[in-house]
Amino acid sequence: xxxxxxxxxxxxxxxxxxxxxxxxxxxxxxxxxxVCLLGPSGVGKTTILRTIAGLEKIExxxxxxxxxxxxxxxxxxxxxxxxxxxxxxxxxxxxxxTIEKNIYLGAERxxxxxxxxxxxxxxxxxxxIEKILDKFPxxxxxxxxxxxxxxxxxxxxxxxxxxxxxxxxxDQSFKEEIQVQLKQILKDLKITTIIVTHDSYEAFYLxxxxxxxxxxxxxxxxxxxxxxxxxxxxxxxxxLNRGILIPAKVTGENSLENIDLGTIKGNFTKHYxxxxxxxxxxxxxxxxxxxxxxxxxxxxxxxxxxxxxxYTLKTRNELYVPVFVHSHHVHQxxxxxxxxxxxxxxxxxxxxx
Amino acid sequence: MRVNFxxxxxxxxxxxxxxxxxxxxxxxxxxxTNYFEILKNTFLAEYIFNSLVLLIGVLFLxxxxxxxxxxxxxxxxxxGVNFFKWALILSFAxxxxxxxxxxxxxxxxYGTAFSxxxxxxxxxxxNKSIPKFDGMLGAILSVxxxxxxxxxxxxxxxxxxxxxxxxxxxxxxxxxxxxxxxSIILPSARPAIVAGLSLVAMETLSDFGAVSFFGIxxxxxxxxxxxxxxxxxxxxxxxxxxLLIFILALxxxxxxxRKKAKYHSPTKGGFKQKxxxxxxxxxxxxxxxxxxxxxxxxxxxxLSQMLYWTIIFPKNxxxxxxxxxxxxxxxxxxxxxLVLIFFSFISNYGNRVSRxxxxxxxxxxxxxxxxxxxVILAVAxxxxxxxxxxxxxxxxxxKSVKKVFIGxxxxxxxxxxxxxxxxxxxxxxxxYEKINRSIDESAYLIGxxxxxxxxxxxxxxxxNSILLVAILVSLEVIRELPITLxxxxxNFETFATTAYIFASQDLLEAxxxxxxxxxxxxxxxxxxxxxxxxxxxxx
Numbered sequence: 001x002x003x004x005x006x007x008x009x010x011x012x013x014x015x016x017x018x019x020x021x022x023x024x025x026x027x028x029x030x031x032x033x034x035v036c037l038l039g040p041s042g043v044g045k046t047t048i049l050r051t052i053a054g055l056e057k058i059e060x061x062x063x064x065x066x067x068x069x070x071x072x073x074x075x076x077x078x079x080x081x082x083x084x085x086x087x088x089x090x091x092x093x094x095x096x097x098t099i100e101k102n103i104y105l106g107a108e109r110x111x112x113x114x115x116x117x118x119x120x121x122x123x124x125x126x127x128x129i130e131k132i133l134d135k136f137p138x139x140x141x142x143x144x145x146x147x148x149x150x151x152x153x154x155x156x157x158x159x160x161x162x163x164x165x166x167x168x169x170x171d172q173s174f175k176e177e178i179q180v181q182l183k184q185i186l187k188d189l190k191i192t193t194i195i196v197t198h199d200s201y202e203a204f205y206l207x208x209x210x211x212x213x214x215x216x217x218x219x220x221x222x223x224x225x226x227x228x229x230x231x232x233x234x235x236x237x238x239x240l241n242r243g244i245l246i247p248a249k250v251t252g253e254n255s256l257e258n259i260d261l262g263t264i265k266g267n268f269t270k271h272y273x274x275x276x277x278x279x280x281x282x283x284x285x286x287x288x289x290x291x292x293x294x295x296x297x298x299x300x301x302x303x304x305x306x307x308x309x310x311y312t313l314k315t316r317n318e319l320y321v322p323v324f325v326h327s328h329h330v331h332q333x334x335x336x337x338x339x340x341x342x343x344x345x346x347x348x349x350x351x352x353x
Numbered sequence: 354m355r356v357n358f359x360x361x362x363x364x365x366x367x368x369x370x371x372x373x374x375x376x377x378x379x380x381x382x383x384x385x386t387n388y389f390e391i392l393k394n395t396f397l398a399e400y401i402f403n404s405l406v407l408l409i410g411v412l413f414l415x416x417x418x419x420x421x422x423x424x425x426x427x428x429x430x431x432x433g434v435n436f437f438k439w440a441l442i443l444s445f446a447x448x449x450x451x452x453x454x455x456x457x458x459x460x461x462x463y464g465t466a467f468s469x470x471x472x473x474x475x476x477x478x479x480n481k482s483i484p485k486f487d488g489m490l491g492a493i494l495s496v497x498x499x500x501x502x503x504x505x506x507x508x509x510x511x512x513x514x515x516x517x518x519x520x521x522x523x524x525x526x527x528x529x530x531x532x533x534x535x536s537i538i539l540p541s542a543r544p545a546i547v548a549g550l551s552l553v554a555m556e557t558l559s560d561f562g563a564v565s566f567f568g569i570x571x572x573x574x575x576x577x578x579x580x581x582x583x584x585x586x587x588x589x590x591x592x593x594x595x596l597l598i599f600i601l602a603l604x605x606x607x608x609x610x611r612k613k614a615k616y617h618s619p620t621k622g623g624f625k626q627k628x629x630x631x632x633x634x635x636x637x638x639x640x641x642x643x644x645x646x647x648x649x650x651x652x653x654x655x656l657s658q659m660l661y662w663t664i665i666f667p668k669n670x671x672x673x674x675x676x677x678x679x680x681x682x683x684x685x686x687x688x689x690x691l692v693l694i695f696f697s698f699i700s701n702y703g704n705r706v707s708r709x710x711x712x713x714x715x716x717x718x719x720x721x722x723x724x725x726x727x728v729i730l731a732v733a734x735x736x737x738x739x740x741x742x743x744x745x746x747x748x749x750x751x752k753s754v755k756k757v758f759i760g761x762x763x764x765x766x767x768x769x770x771x772x773x774x775x776x777x778x779x780x781x782x783x784x785y786e787k788i789n790r791s792i793d794e795s796a797y798l799i800g801x802x803x804x805x806x807x808x809x810x811x812x813x814x815x816x817n818s819i820l821l822v823a824i825l826v827s828l829e830v831i832r833e834l835p836i837t838l839x840x841x842x843x844n845f846e847t848f849a850t851t852a853y854i855f856a857s858q859d860l861l862e863a864x865x866x867x868x869x870x871x872x873x874x875x876x877x878x879x880x881x882x883x884x885x886x887x888x889x890x891x892x
Contacts, residue, residue, distance in 0.1 A: 055794050079797035086798050092791035096814045106799055149795075156799060 004064075005031050005192055006052075006160060011061030011071075013047045020044030021213055024061075026221045028209075032190035034183070036207030036224075038200055040239065043213045045196040046089070049162040052194065053086045054079035065160060085158035089165040091145040093137040099148045100133040106152035118189055120155045126181045127151050128174070142169040147178075154185065161186070161193040167202065179205055200240055204228065212236050230269055231281070234353050243283035245353065246319050250276045256350070260315035262295065266347035278352035284310050284324035290342035297321065299339050302332070313339055359803065363703020363712055366696045370719035370774045373733035376740075377593045377725070396570060403489070404558060404571040410493035411500075411557045412550055418497070418647050419504025419549060420542075424534070425644060427512035430629045431637040437644040438509075439883045444651035445502045446875035448832045450562025450853060451868040452495040455655035456486045457566075458662065458861050465658060488567055495563040498651040500556050504549035511545030512538065558596060559726030561835040566856060572596045577728050577835070590736060593729040656872055662865035669863045673851070678867065682847045682874070685837075686830050688762070689769045690823040693777035696770070697822070701781045702807055705793070720775035727772055727835040734768050734840070735759055765840045772836060773829050777822050784818030785811075821882060828878045831871060848874070 004027040013021040021044040028035055037045045050056045052063060054070065054077060063071040065084075070077045085106070093102045107120055124130055127147040132140050140148070146169045153161055166182075167175050183206055186193050197203050203210050204224035211221040214235045220227055231237045237245060248256040248264065250272045255265045258280065272278055289311075297313035300320065304327070311323045311333065323341070333339050425431070426438045447455075459465045462480045470479045486494055523533040539546070564571050570578075572592060580589040632640055663670055704712055725733075738758045746754055758764040788811065796806040812819075834849045841850060848871040855864035 050794075053794070053798060055797070079794065080800050080802055082798075083800075084798065086794070088791040088795065090789065090791055092789060092795040094792060094795070094810055094814075095788070096810075108799065152795075152799070 004029055005033070005066060007062070007064045008052075009062050009064075011051070011058050011063060013044055013051050013056070014059065015044070015047040015050070015056060020047040020216065021218065022216050024048070024218045026209075026211055026218060028192055028194075031192050032187065033208045034186060034193045034195065034206055035209045035211060036195045036197055036203035037211045037213060038197060038203050038239070039213035041198065044216065045213055046164050048213070049086060049164050049194060049196055052160070053084050053162055054082050055086075082160075083158050084160045084162060085153040085156040086162040087146075087149045087153040087164060087166055089146075089168060091137060091142065092149055093145055093152075095137050097136075098133065099129065099135055099137070099140065099144075102137070102148060103133075103151045103155060106154070106156040118155055118157050118185075120151070123151045123154050123185070126185065127178065143171060143174075146170060150182075154191070157189060157191065159192065161191050163193060163195045165197055166195065168197075168199075175202075182206070200228075200242075212239060214239055229283075229349060230351060234279070237281055237353075243281050243286070244319070244321065245279040246282050246321070248278055248280040248352070250274055250278060250352075256280060256352075260297075260317050260319060261321075261341070261345060262343065264345045264347060264350070266350040268350045268352070270352065272352060281351040281353070282321060282347075284322040286347045287321065287323045287345060288342040289323060289325050289329065290340045293340035293342050295341045295343050296338040297341060299333050299335050299337050302335065311339060313341075357706065357803070359699070359703040360707040360709060360712065361703075362699040363701075363707065364715070366700040366703075367712065367715040367719040370771050371715065372737055373730050373768075373771050374597075374718070374725065376733040376737045377590055377597055377729060396575070400570050400572050400575045403564075403569050404573075406489060407492055407496070407560075407564065407569065407571060408554060408557050410489070411496045411553060414493065414497035415501040415504045415553045416546070416550060418501040418651075420508050420539070420546060422644055422647055423505050423509035423512055424538070425640050427509055428538075428629060429632050429640055431632045431640040433641060433644070437648065440648055440652075441505055441644065442502045442883060443648070443876055443879055444498060445500075445828070446872050446879055447499055447652060447655045448562060448834065448849070448871070449492075449496045449499040449560050450566055450834060450856070451659070451871065452499050452655050453491060453563040453566045454852070454856050454861050454864055454868060455658040456491050456495060458658055458865075459654070460484060460486050465661060489569055492560075492564050492567045492569050495567075496557050496560055499563075500553055501647075501651065503552040503556070504546065507545040507549040507552075508542055511542040558599065559728070561726065561728050562853060573726050573728055576726075576732065580732050589732050590729075593725075593732065597725060597729065656869070659865045659869040659872060662862050663869050666862045666865070669866045672863075673866050675870070678846060678848050678851060678870070681845060682831060684762070685765065685769070685847065686827040688766045689773065689830050690826045692766055692770055693773060693826050694781070694819055694822055697774070697777040697781040698807075698812075700778055701785050702811065705785060705790075706803060716778070720778050725772070727768075727833060728839070730768050730772050731836045731839040734764065734771075738764070760840065760842050762842060762845075765837065765842075768836050768840055769830060769833070772833070773826050776825055776829065780822035780825065781815065781818055784815040788814060824878050824882045828875055828882070831875050831878070 006028040008027065009025050011024050012019055013024060026035075037048060039045050047056060051058060051071065057076050058071045059073055061072070062069055065082070068077075069075050070082055093099070094105070097105070103120060103124065107118075124133070127150060129144060129147050129151060132144050132148070137145055137148075146166065150163065150166050153163070167178060170178060179202060185191075195203070195206055204227075207224055209221060210224050210227045212219045212227065220232045220236050222230075222232075227236070228240065228242065231240065234245065237243060246258055246261075248258045251257045251263070252274060254267065255263055256278065257263055264280070297315055299311055300314045301312040303310045303312075306327065308327050309325045309329075309332070311325060313321045313323060315321060323339070422437070422441055426434055426441075457464070460483055462483075464483075466483050467479050470483075471477070523537045528536060558571075559573060560571075561573050561577065565574050565577070572595065576589045576592045576596070579585050579592060700716060704716060738755060742753050742755050746752075758767065792810065793806055796810050797803075801809065831847075832849060834853055837847055837850050838853060841847075846854075848867040851867040852864045852871065855861070855867070
């Protein structure tokens with residue numbers, strides 16, 4: 001007997017007769033855990049959710065929930081018999097019912113496992129949709145429809161909740177507030193959830209684990225911290241777009257050398273023999289600004305991000321290096337100015353490929 | 354693909370509808386009597402020539418009236434424009450054969466025109482100076498005025514969606530109104546115009562009532578004659594095959610053009626309500642006159658003629674068993690609507706649930722029944738039942754089923770089912786297209802079964818589509834002539850058959866009363882549906 005709450009083993013996810021994501025295996029250990037799936041558009045994230053929900057069939061592998069097989073080559077439990085809720089990215093509210101009726105339909109689902117009953121009114125209030133309860137789906141905005149659909153899925157208190165880009169149409173100003181509340185509700189009710197998103201910050205905040213789907217494969221399935229700081233392949237680095245890869249040569253147990261930046265010290269996450277040529281992952285927070293340093297690089301771009309600036313610096317060999325600077329730093333540097341980098345460069349965990 | 358109850362339901366419905374079409378196709382290889390040789394040497398060329406002349410004449414006139422009226426009511430403001438917008442579709446209430454009776458009645462020697470001239474100018478020999486609209490010209494006019502509405506409705510919907518930006522761009526480029534019409538407006542409405550004209554072509558080629566009244570020999574009347582006069586069912590089917598190929602080509606063209614028409618749908622950001630141009634003075638009067646003339650000729654004229662005769666020959670009115678005819682018509686209308694809606698739902702939902710490509714192709718094939726003239730369908734149906742009875746039933750030594758299907762309400766409704774299945778199926782389908790698939794999936798995910806989703810989500814949501822389909826089917830059944838004529842039970846008459854029988858006995862005055870009732874009932878149904886037919890998003 002498996003000890004995992006949800007287990008996906010060697011599954012090829014298929015949509016419209018085409019293989020979308022191949023040979024996927026991952027599991028959710030505990031009830032109430034949240035997993036976020038990240039990946040570019042069209043890679044098959046939604047197909048994974050649809051298959052888990054029972055809307056698509058599989059030809060290889062198994063999907064088990066609480067040790068019961070939901071899908072396999074020989075078995076397919078129909079969606080209506082799975083007790084899995086899904087909130088779709090597009091408007092999937094029943095057009096001839098009011099928003100209130102739509103939400104309460106979710107609560108009609110038979111669920112013998114409901115120990116702690118959810119109060120639909122609380123969900124409605126949390127998602128700020130009290131004012132639209134009497135309206136019909138065509139009378140509300142896309143963001144409101146998405147929140148209503150989310151409410152319907154939540155009040156169903158399913159054994160597994162699947163959310164497909166649940167907040168993609170929600171205003172940015174309101175998004176963070178909902179993220180906090182949503183996380184709290186899911187935690188309180190112990191609703192095991194898989195969220196598909198393309199927003200890595202949303203995934204890092206909400207997920208206990210993150211899965212990265214790239215090139216038809218699940219490339220990495222790990223804690224958000226590890227996904228960010230210890231990406232396991234170049235594709236993940238490129239997808240997260242939070243750093244660059246620069247050429248370097250391993251010079252010792254704890255050091256390497258780059259032709260433009262000089263010696264870089266730190267702890268390798270993986271052993272490389274001395275003299276190896278590697279690609280070093282350099283993230284914006286790895287370098288520190290120091291006006292007094294003699295290592296000066298040319299500023300080619302400056303992005304203001306509210307709490308910080310990210311400067312893009314050009315090296316002699318035309319590498320473009322990102323550097324994170326707190327926005328309260330005493331002065332700013334303009335494009336074409338020189339920008340000092342603190343030496344010696346020390347990176348806590350050195351990730352190379 | 355998911356094989357379940359709904360899949361099989363849909364499969365059976367589509368196969369049933371496809372049977373007459375397949376019968377016509379297979380008959381191509383059967384032996385015929387020597388009637389074919391006689392016909393080939395005598396009338397076949399005439400049949401084809403007449404069919405083509407009729408087709409070209411009707412296409413020209415319907416294009417002129419349909420596009421012209423649609424252009425005027427879509428782009429200009431003039432007195433009565435909002436009235437004309439819907440009143441012009443009333444012409445659908447007058448079937449071509451009733452128009453033909455009116456035309457003849459008005460212009461014949463000592464007809465209504467003669468009476469009017471006599472009452473105004475006194476006695477005189479007016480017959481020579483009154484033009485005669487009979488023969489081919491009469492047939493072209495009758496069919497054109499009766500069905501130009503197809504072109505009008507589709508073109509108008511297309512004009513409605515033409516981007517204001519496109520027209521403003523024309524103005525920017527310094528185009529005159531005429532240049533805008535020929536370079537921008539008409540080309541971008543082309544798919545809709547072609548779609549309308551294809552429907553007109555199909556109806557024209559399948560017309561039986563008007564051409565037989567005027568004694569024009571076309572392929573359709575040829576089929577009827579080869580069956581009735583020469584008792585050669587196989588040859589009737591072979592003639593049908595040729596006509597069917599021709600009609601299927603038009604049908605494919607129409608289908609193709611409809612797909613293209615999607616390019617004209619408004620995008621959320623790109624559509625802007627057009628500002629109509631206010632016409633004043635002579636131009637305004639001319640626009641008003643043009644629309645009035647079309648409305649008068651297509652609807653008011655035949656209605657008045659029938660009303661006039663009903664009033665001056667009250668005996669015909671009193672002799673008519675109105676109650677029986679009405680009950681018969683309503684019986685056929687109700688049964689056909691119920692059967693069509695029920696099976697269209699099964700077929701559409703089966704297609705939706707199973708997502709089978711095969712089923713989709715079969716459904717597309719089976720809806721082509723609408724393109725087959727009623728005469729062909731009726732003949733094909735009799736052929737099939739005869740074959741079924743002689744081979745299958747005979748083999749098992751069961752009791753003959755011919756009487757159950759031929760000359761019975763059941764057989765009649767079955768053939769209506771095939772003929773109007775496309776109308777019902779597409780009506781329900783267009784409703785379904787507005788329901789996103791994720792709606793179904795959401796229902797499954799809150800625990801609804803397929804049946805509960807159908808009953809609790811689809812049926813209530815599609816109630817408007819159901820109503821529209823019911824009314825459109827009713828309208829078609831009321832007007833339908835050849836199928837009813839061939840397959841009706843003994844002594845079972847409708848308004849349409851009664852009018853035809855009187856007219857074929859040269860008793861046009863007597864035909865006026867059932868014709869008048871037919872027009873009035875059909876007008877009532879048109880008025881009920883005008884809201885939907887003219888709905889701005891109806892392209």
